[in-house]
Amino acid sequence: MKAAQLSAAPAAELAARAARLLGAAAWSYDADSGIFRTSGSFTTVFGEGDESAAVLSETLALLPEPQRSVLRLSLEHCLSTGEPFDFTTALGGPTGRERQVRYVGEAVRDEDGEVTGAAGAVHDVTPILAQASSRDILEEHVRSRLDQMPTGMAFLGPDWRFTYINESAQRYLQRPGAVLLGGVLWELFPEIEGTAFGIAYRRAMEDRVVASVRGYFAPIAMWFLVTAYPVGEGIGFHVQDVTDDQRNVERLEESAGRLRAQAALLDAARDAMHVRTLEGEILYWNAGAERVYGWAAESMVGRTVCGLVAADRSAYDAAMETTLRTGHWSGELAMRTRDGRTILVDCRWQLTSAEDGHVSAVFAVESDITEMRHAEQERYRAQRMESLGVLAGGIAHDLNNVLTPVLLSAQLLGDSVRDPQEVELLGSIEAGARRGADLIRQVLLFARGEEAERRVLDVDSLLAELADFCRKTAPRSIDVEFLAPSRPLRVTADRTQLMQVLVNLVTNAVDAMPGGGALTIGAAPVDGGRGRVGFTVEDTGHGMDAEVCGRIFEPFYSTKGPGRGTGLGLPTSLAIARRHDGGIDVVSAPGRGSRFTLWLPAADAPADSGEGIRPTPQEAPAGAGLLVLVVDDEEPVRDAVRRVLETHGYRTVEAADGRAGLELLERCEASGDPVAAVVIDLMMPVLGGANTLDRIRSERPELPVILTSGFDPSAGNESRPADAAVRFLRKPFAEAELLGLLGELRSRRRVLL
Amino acid sequence: MDAVLIADDDLLLRMVLRTALERRGFAVEEAADGDAMLRLLGSRRYSLCLMDAGMPGPALEDRCEWLRTTAPDLPVVMLTGQADVPCRTQCPDMRYASKPIDLGALDALLADAGLIGGQG
Numbered sequence: 001m002k003a004a005q006l007s008a009a010p011a012a013e014l015a016a017r018a019a020r021l022l023g024a025a026a027w028s029y030d031a032d033s034g035i036f037r038t039s040g041s042f043t044t045v046f047g048e049g050d051e052s053a054a055v056l057s058e059t060l061a062l063l064p065e066p067q068r069s070v071l072r073l074s075l076e077h078c079l080s081t082g083e084p085f086d087f088t089t090a091l092g093g094p095t096g097r098e099r100q101v102r103y104v105g106e107a108v109r110d111e112d113g114e115v116t117g118a119a120g121a122v123h124d125v126t127p128i129l130a131q132a133s134s135r136d137i138l139e140e141h142v143r144s145r146l147d148q149m150p151t152g153m154a155f156l157g158p159d160w161r162f163t164y165i166n167e168s169a170q171r172y173l174q175r176p177g178a179v180l181l182g183g184v185l186w187e188l189f190p191e192i193e194g195t196a197f198g199i200a201y202r203r204a205m206e207d208r209v210v211a212s213v214r215g216y217f218a219p220i221a222m223w224f225l226v227t228a229y230p231v232g233e234g235i236g237f238h239v240q241d242v243t244d245d246q247r248n249v250e251r252l253e254e255s256a257g258r259l260r261a262q263a264a265l266l267d268a269a270r271d272a273m274h275v276r277t278l279e280g281e282i283l284y285w286n287a288g289a290e291r292v293y294g295w296a297a298e299s300m301v302g303r304t305v306c307g308l309v310a311a312d313r314s315a316y317d318a319a320m321e322t323t324l325r326t327g328h329w330s331g332e333l334a335m336r337t338r339d340g341r342t343i344l345v346d347c348r349w350q351l352t353s354a355e356d357g358h359v360s361a362v363f364a365v366e367s368d369i370t371e372m373r374h375a376e377q378e379r380y381r382a383q384r385m386e387s388l389g390v391l392a393g394g395i396a397h398d399l400n401n402v403l404t405p406v407l408l409s410a411q412l413l414g415d416s417v418r419d420p421q422e423v424e425l426l427g428s429i430e431a432g433a434r435r436g437a438d439l440i441r442q443v444l445l446f447a448r449g450e451e452a453e454r455r456v457l458d459v460d461s462l463l464a465e466l467a468d469f470c471r472k473t474a475p476r477s478i479d480v481e482f483l484a485p486s487r488p489l490r491v492t493a494d495r496t497q498l499m500q501v502l503v504n505l506v507t508n509a510v511d512a513m514p515g516g517g518a519l520t521i522g523a524a525p526v527d528g529g530r531g532r533v534g535f536t537v538e539d540t541g542h543g544m545d546a547e548v549c550g551r552i553f554e555p556f557y558s559t560k561g562p563g564r565g566t567g568l569g570l571p572t573s574l575a576i577a578r579r580h581d582g583g584i585d586v587v588s589a590p591g592r593g594s595r596f597t598l599w600l601p602a603a604d605a606p607a608d609s610g611e612g613i614r615p616t617p618q619e620a621p622a623g624a625g626l627l628v629l630v631v632d633d634e635e636p637v638r639d640a641v642r643r644v645l646e647t648h649g650y651r652t653v654e655a656a657d658g659r660a661g662l663e664l665l666e667r668c669e670a671s672g673d674p675v676a677a678v679v680i681d682l683m684m685p686v687l688g689g690a691n692t693l694d695r696i697r698s699e700r701p702e703l704p705v706i707l708t709s710g711f712d713p714s715a716g717n718e719s720r721p722a723d724a725a726v727r728f729l730r731k732p733f734a735e736a737e738l739l740g741l742l743g744e745l746r747s748r749r750r751v752l753l
Numbered sequence: 754m755d756a757v758l759i760a761d762d763d764l765l766l767r768m769v770l771r772t773a774l775e776r777r778g779f780a781v782e783e784a785a786d787g788d789a790m791l792r793l794l795g796s797r798r799y800s801l802c803l804m805d806a807g808m809p810g811p812a813l814e815d816r817c818e819w820l821r822t823t824a825p826d827l828p829v830v831m832l833t834g835q836a837d838v839p840c841r842t843q844c845p846d847m848r849y850a851s852k853p854i855d856l857g858a859l860d861a862l863l864a865d866a867g868l869i870g871g872q873g
Contacts, residue, residue: 400834400852401805405765411856412772430855437853624845 023124028108029056030117031079036060038122066090071103078118082107088125099126152239155231158205160185163234172239174220191219197226204228204235214242272345272366275352278324280304283361292345292368294338323349323362332369343370396440403440407433431472438500454580456603457498459489459523459533466502466521473507477516485523489533492603493580501573501584505537505596508569512541512594526599532582533602538595544588552586573598626676626746627651627668631661631692632708633684641679641738648739658687662695675703677742679729682709693726701725704745706738755800755868756780760790761832762808770803773859777869786810794824801866806833806849817844828866 016039019025026039036056052059056075060068067089074085084106090098105120146153152169156162162180170177173189180188185201192198200211210229217224223246228237263286266273272289276282281304285297293300312334323329330348337343348365410430417423463482470480491498502521509519517540526534544552544559551557553574570584577584581601588594628650632638635656642652653668653675655661661680668675678696682689689707696703708729727741757779759770764785771781779800784790787810794802802820806813820829831844834852850862863869 396834398834401761401763401766404853405763405769407853407855408769408773408859412769412776415776433853626846 019121023127025122026119027105027122028117028119029075032116067101074103074105075118078105078107079115082109082115085120088129099124100129101125150241152241153236154180154239155236156185156201156205156234158233160205160234162188169239172220172222172224172241197224200226200228201235201237204230204237214246216246270367272364272368274300274305274364274366275361276305276364277361278359289366292337292343292366293335319347319349320362323351327351335366343368344373345369392440399440400437403433403436406430407437438496441496441500454492454494456490456492457495459485459491459535462495462498462502462535463521463523465499466506469503470506470519470521474510474519475516478510478513479518481518481520483520483522483524483536485525489523489525490603491533491580491600493600494576497576498580498600501576501598502535502537504569504573505535505598508596509537509539509541509594512539512543514541517541517593525602526597531602532599534597534599536595536597538593540593543590543592543594544586545590549586549588553584624649625651627653627673628742629653629655629661629665629668629675629678631655631658631678631684631689632681633657634681637681637708644738645742650742657684658689658692658695660686661692662687665696665700677704677706677745679706679708679738682707697723704742706741706745754778754780756782756797757868758782758784758790758793758799758802758804760784760787760802760808761805762786763805766805770854770859773856777860777863779868787816791816791819794820794827799827800868801863802827802829803862804829804831806831814844817847821846830862830866 015026019039027037029036034055034057035053036059037053038059056072060072063071070087070089074087077083078085084104086102086104088100088102090100102123102125103120104123105118107115108117108119110116147167149166150168152166152172154162154165154169161182161184165173165177165180167177170180173180175188186193192201195217196213196215197217200213203209203211205228208230210227212225212227214223214225216222222241223243225240225242225245226237228235230236267287269286269288270291272292273284273286274282274289275284281302282300285295285300287297289300290296315333319329319331319333328348328350330346333345333347334342335345346367346369350363351359352361352363353359407430410426410433414423414426414430417426463484467480467482474480506519506521513519520538521536522538523533523535526532548559552559552570554571574584577598577600582599585597585599586594587597626649628645630638630641630645630652631654632641633656638654638656642654645652653664655664658680661678665675665678680689680692684692687695689709693705693707696705702725705723705726706729707726725745727745729737729741755778757774759767759774759781760783761767761770762785767783767785771783774781782793782799784793786808790802790804790808790810793799804816810816811819820827829847831847831849832852832854833849848865850858854862860869
């Protein structure tokens with residue numbers, strides 16, 4: 001290795017370039033000549049200057065201490081012993097920066113193996129050292145980070161010995177690193193074998209897979225999440241203390257359970273409950289909401305609540321506005337259900353805030369109160385009816401008192417007034433008073449319902465009366481036409497009540513034609529003739545839409561405006577029709593008039609004679625609990641008479657012969673419950689009817705007696721002086737005859753005796 | 754001459770009833786309340802008493818009881834302004850007539866009592 005070789009051609013140039021680029025230089029020292037040569041780039045390492053060849057001492061003199069001494073000593077040692085050297089030393093470089101320079105050298109020998117010099121390289125290792133230093137720092141950082149990490153970390157070699165274990169792991173395993181490092185896992189912790197953790201370690205080690213396990217480590221009463229994974233030949237594992245997490249999980253599960261229970265409760269609630277965003281998007285929808293609105297939670301969550309809102313969107317928006325402003329709102333809203341029904345919903349809305357206090361949603365509790373409101377209205381209606389009944393009863397007496405003088409005066413004046421115009425005026429007064437009385441009766445009728453006095457009535461005569469009414473009341477602008485039935489028709493009805501219904505229908509028809517029109521009134525068999533009779537009242541007035549049609553029979557519903565209709569006419573009419581086993585149908589359309597049909601069951605019997613003659617019906621005689629003695633030897637007759645009398649409010653006592661009858665009569669009187677009337681069969685054993693009557697008369701001249709007989713009663717009565725308190729009844733007798741006679745005798749007793 | 758007692762607190766009603774009855778030849782006396790009515794009934798004999806069911810004075814039951822015991826033979830017609838007043842159930846043995854009374858009804862009552870020709 002001579003200097004000539006260094007300057008040799010291309011290969012030497014390449015070497016020089018490499019040396020320069022690496023920050024290295026070659027050197028040689030020839031002991032004989034004492035010359036220390038350096039390659040060209042040597043100077044770039046040590047400072048200015050080209051390749052040099054100089055006496056060693058001169059070269060060394062260029063070097064700063066301690067480099068100079070170290071190099072001299074190393075060279076001397078190498079020359080004397082032949083051993084190589086390698087040292088790194090600090091070099092204050094020409095730039096003044098602290099640098100690290102590495103010298104390596106070896107002995108140069110001749111053919112005989114004698115050391116003749118030394119050669120080597122010098123290398124600026126400052127960057128390399130800096131790198132190493134930063135690696136050390138990094139390692140230190142990583143180590144300290146690992147140690148400070150709450151996660152325990154450890155590495156095990158293939159022989160299960162701990163090669164690294166951080167402080168957290170030491171803490172969890174409750175052994176110091178010094179004990180653990182190098183120790184075998186299964187020997188240190190035999191209790192792990194077979195546990196979930198042990199199995200995870202073995203899987204990572206043997207199957208070379210990542211294995212995670214969450215478990216309870218009983219020895220230290222903690223929950224760990226352990227992840228074991230293959231690292232190199234061994235494994236590593238993380239240990240996380242999840243004891244707190246586990247408690248959280250348990251708490252979560254507990255609260256989830258509570259939530260489930262609450263959700264079940266919420267679902268069991270009758271109310272619809274939902275949570276929606278401020279924009280109306282449904283977040284929660286309970287079973288009650290499904291029941292109320294028909295929409296299942298699956299189909300509602302994520303949709304907007306507005307899909308529910310019925311026609312009145314503005315009411316909904318106003319409610320929402322109030323909710324946002326005041327935090328809550330309660331009230332009623334009309335909502336639409338899935339099947340298109342509109343329901344009335346009682347709403348309680350509440351703004352709810354997330355945990356951060358940010359207002360985020362509306363919690364809504366809503367109940368369907370449609371039914372309740374309906375029932376409420378029914379109740380109110382019933383209460384109104386009751387109040388009306390009380391009111392009507394209260395005013396009826398006074399009004400009838402007021403009307404009586406009017407009616408009577410008009411009639412009394414009628415006796416003396418002859419001027420036809422004045423007669424007509426009196427007639428108007430009388431008619432007015434009667435209409436007033438009818439009105440009172442109508443209110444009473446509706447408010448309380450009144451016993452109908454049913455008779456068989458000729459439809460013709462009813463229509464005639466109605467025609468009379470129309471002539472008197474209908475304005476000239478209305479043409480009235482009557483369609484008489486093609487054949488005689490009869491109905492069973494209370495004449496006054498029936499007329500009231502017809503007059504009401506006619507009045508409504510007239511009112512519906514303020515500008516005039518045609519009024520058609522008729523009666524005809526319906527259902528093919530037998531069975532029912534229909535009275536039709538048809539107008540060409542303004543008509544009604546379906547909604548109005550559906551409500552006209554509601555009490556107090558009136559289209560006539562305040563002060564005009566009572567709202568009772570049609571409801572009362574319908575009530576009367578129904579009490580007569582009939583009904584009222586209506587056909588109408590806006591602008592196309594209305595046709596009302598009152599239908600009643602047809603009557604077969606001929607019309608009752610005298611109907612309509614008596615302006616004030618007489619009260620039918622009733623038993624009023626009076627005691628009647630029935631004396632007849634035939635038990636079936638006694639039974640029949642008893643049934644009739646008891647049905648009509650009498651009480652009865654019975655005897656099978658005259659003697660027993662008289663005894664009974666006395667017993668009753670003695671007991672303070674005297675007999676009010678006696679029914680005696682003339683033909684009886686033991687004491688005949690006539691003898692019995694004589695005995696009765698001797699003590700009780702005024703006691704009403706009815707003698708019954710299958711024979712002509714007058715035959716046995718000729719010799720008898722006229723007895724005002726005795727009536728004869730021929731068997732078989734009708735119920736009405738018996739009751740009529742009894743009533744007659746009773747009123748006679750009070751009136752005449 | 755048959756005497757009829759009109760017991761009613763309504764002056765107008767008494768006036769017209771008096772007119773109607775006097776025209777039919779009856780002597781008429783009036784009582785404006787229950788006390789006056791009972792006083793008059795005790796003072797002389799009447800052929801008929803028309804009595805307002807709801808006038809002031811003793812309660813209806815008491816009046817009826819008085820009539821039953823003191824004047825059992827006196828024909829009494831209870832005038833009532835209501836179709837189904839409770840008094841009908843309180844005193845069911847009395848005769849009733851519903852207001853408003855017109856001449857036809859009045860004549861029927863008189864005939865019923867045998868005071869004018871007709872039924873009875």
